[in-house]
Amino acid sequence: MSDLVEIRDLHISYETARGIVYALDGVDLTVYPSQILGIVGESGSGKSTLGMAIGRLLPSNSLRTSGDLFVNGKSIFDIGDEQIRLLRQTSLGFVFQNPMSTLDPTMRVGRQIRLVLNGPASDDSIYELLRRVGLPDVKRVARSYPHQLSGGMAQRVVVAMAISRQPSLLIADEPTASLDASVREQILRLLLSVREETGVAIILLSHELGLVAKYCDTIAVMYGGRLIEAGSNVSVFGRPGHPYTKALLEAAPGSERPGDWLEAIPGVPPVLQSSAHGCVFEPRCKFAQETCRTVRPALRPIENRLVACHRAEEVLRAEPSTAATHGRIA
Ligand SMILES: Nc1ncnc2c1ncn2[C@@H]1O[C@H](COP(=O)(O)OP(=O)(O)OP(=O)(O)O)[C@@H](O)[C@H]1O
Numbered sequence: 001m002s003d004l005v006e007i008r009d010l011h012i013s014y015e016t017a018r019g020i021v022y023a024l025d026g027v028d029l030t031v032y033p034s035q036i037l038g039i040v041g042e043s044g045s046g047k048s049t050l051g052m053a054i055g056r057l058l059p060s061n062s063l064r065t066s067g068d069l070f071v072n073g074k075s076i077f078d079i080g081d082e083q084i085r086l087l088r089q090t091s092l093g094f095v096f097q098n099p100m101s102t103l104d105p106t107m108r109v110g111r112q113i114r115l116v117l118n119g120p121a122s123d124d125s126i127y128e129l130l131r132r133v134g135l136p137d138v139k140r141v142a143r144s145y146p147h148q149l150s151g152g153m154a155q156r157v158v159v160a161m162a163i164s165r166q167p168s169l170l171i172a173d174e175p176t177a178s179l180d181a182s183v184r185e186q187i188l189r190l191l192l193s194v195r196e197e198t199g200v201a202i203i204l205l206s207h208e209l210g211l212v213a214k215y216c217d218t219i220a221v222m223y224g225g226r227l228i229e230a231g232s233n234v235s236v237f238g239r240p241g242h243p244y245t246k247a248l249l250e251a252a253p254g255s256e257r258p259g260d261w262l263e264a265i266p267g268v269p270p271v272l273q274s275s276a277h278g279c280v281f282e283p284r285c286k287f288a289q290e291t292c293r294t295v296r297p298a299l300r301p302i303e304n305r306l307v308a309c310h311r312a313e314e315v316l317r318a319e320p321s322t323a324a325t326h327g328r329i330a
């Protein structure tokens with residue numbers, strides 16, 4: 001299988017008034033066609049930076065200090081502005097948290113879709129697209145301005161725009177975070193059905209562990225700008241190999257608001273002012289030893305997943321936590 005996205009040792013930092021922030025501190029990741037990959041991690045772990053990097057959509061105060069990122073075998077850092085625009089239009093689709101920030105408030109929905117289609121599009125093809133994302137009364141929707149739609153409907157319109165040019169990868173960054181709980185699952189089910197129909201790969205960036213566990217076949221866990229564990233849903237969430245993943249799952253049940261699950265792990269996640277020497281999770285880790293402070297753990301394969309922990313063997317052997325059973329997270 002050829003890789004859709006290949007990320008190699010990517011380092012991205014931001015220049016801020018208070019100095020440099022290391023947002024991605026050496027990330028390796030491969031995304032395959034038709035995969036649905038959930039990337040979880042608490043606020044500030046680097047999820048959005050990773051998602052935006054794929055489309056080279058990072059703000060101008062960002063800097064790639066090393067590493068590379070390939071889409072369809074081409075480095076996105078090597079290609080020109082025209083080529084990256086073409087890649088975004090034809091191969092990638094983005095869905096962000098707030099649909100209203102993607103939609104133009106001054107333009108009717110139908111016209112916005114016509115612009116995205118970028119060519120002569122019949123009214124019927126626009127209606128058809130709106131129907132495909134499960135919208136009722138498509139003529140009325142096409143005539144509406146964004147503010148006349150509910151949040152869920154507006155997000156469906158955004159999905160319609162994102163899939164309109166048959167991309168091979170959809171990047172959904174907290175696509176349900178601004179929506180009512182009742183429509184969150186509808187939007188995720190929509191993304192899943194689009195994938196079934198078209199074979200599009202999906203990267204779902206989220207801190208909602210329950211939703212990711214329910215809908216993604218592959219899981220990657222980020223912490224402090226690094227990928228600390230990745231593998232199938234069953235391996236990673238069923239029997240975590242990293243103390244952080246394990247702690248997340250133990251903290252998950254009973255949490256109502258996104259982000260709640262983090263409070264059960266003592267300490268706070270880092271804002272990286274420099275590249276850490278040892279393991280970034282060490283200050284909060286129950287399993288930490290001297291080496292963890294001094295030697296950076298490489299991402300290595302063990303028992304059907306990749307994990308960046310010196311003590312992964314012990315973590316895997318430790319008593320399974322009562323709550324961390326696959327499928328029971330939400
Ligand atoms: N435009 C920016 N300028 C400066 N620093 C930034 C910028 N965007 C992100 N950062 C910093 O980079 C780090 C990673 O942020 P990022 O938004 O990628 O994380 P995230 O996992 O998506 O978090 P969240 O769940 O809050 O969306 C954080 O420390 C953040 O403060």
Ligand code: NI
Pocket residue numbers: 047048049173
């Ligand atoms: Ni984010």
